Amino acid sequence: MKKSLLLLSFVFSVLGLNAQSLAVHEMDTVLEVNSMAMADYGFSIDIKNTSATDADVYVRRAYHEMDCAFDSGYFCWDYCYGSDIDSSIGYINIQPGVVKGDFSGHVYSPTTGNSCLDSTRYVFFNGNDNSDSLSVWVIISAGPTVGTIELSVTEDKVYPNPVVNVLHIETQKSGAFRLFNILGEEVKRTHFVPGHNSVSVADLSNGIYLYSIDGSTLKRVVINH
Structure with missing residues (x-):
């Protein structure tokens, strides 16, 4: 794509x-x-x-x-x-x-x-x-016109990064969001629906974390309250 x-x-x-x-x-x-x-x-x-x-x-x-x-x-x-x-x-x-x-x-x-x-x-x-x-x-x-419409509507978006208290997930499908600390321990798991979803990370300590969406490649996110 x-x-x-x-x-x-x-x-x-x-x-x-x-x-x-x-x-x-x-x-x-x-x-x-x-x-x-x-x-x-x-x-x-x-x-x-x-x-x-x-x-x-x-x-x-x-x-x-x-x-x-x-x-x-x-x-x-x-x-x-x-x-x-x-x-x-x-x-x-x-x-x-x-x-x-x-x-x-x-x-x-x-x-x-x-x-x-x-x-x-x-x-x-x-x-x-x-x-x-x-x-x-x-x-x-x-620019606003480059790229494909397909990307704009199908790409999963997780933001902001660094995140303070609430992480936002925009997706076109249902699935599972998993968050891991740097030791590889799962610290949060939630299921999301098509559209906009929010995940609270206010209870987690500052630092570097990894997340995956439906078992996809791990990506890095920073929590900085």
Whole structure:
């Protein structure tokens, strides 16, 4: 099934005058989204350590302009950070020559129907030398007419992410929603009906959880009260 369209153009720049040890190994260049359908859209950036020594790599969101293509966003590195946090608290250790795919960036597309561009920038930097950094621009292009009607009416949608107290599920079929903690223990199970459903997570602790819909592939959601 073809997805709707969200173009992510990446432009790289090296910050600082010292030798750079970080490089982008692989990334998503095209992610499809439709500005008529509210959903969480993600992209990945794989980082490689090109130096001969270990690097403790942090990431921060250095620019986050949200005029129309998306209305909020979050990122995951050592942990998932909500839209109000721009810098990772922890780091990912990358050994010489090793590629890490721990990063994922996420944006929410509002149902505005707009055709427009927004942008955001992430900076990966070596905790042992802050001048050793890599800056990655992400240009986000959204439109209301791309994609297929079939996707808009059949794709299951679970939002928001991160979630505070109530998780919303939009689906065209009946089924079961299961939520697991990071230990793989089922912490919540509910049955849903076609249309809009709500699941309270107010009784659960903050953290990273995994969910599945009718036994589908596990996906990550962050609870942040």
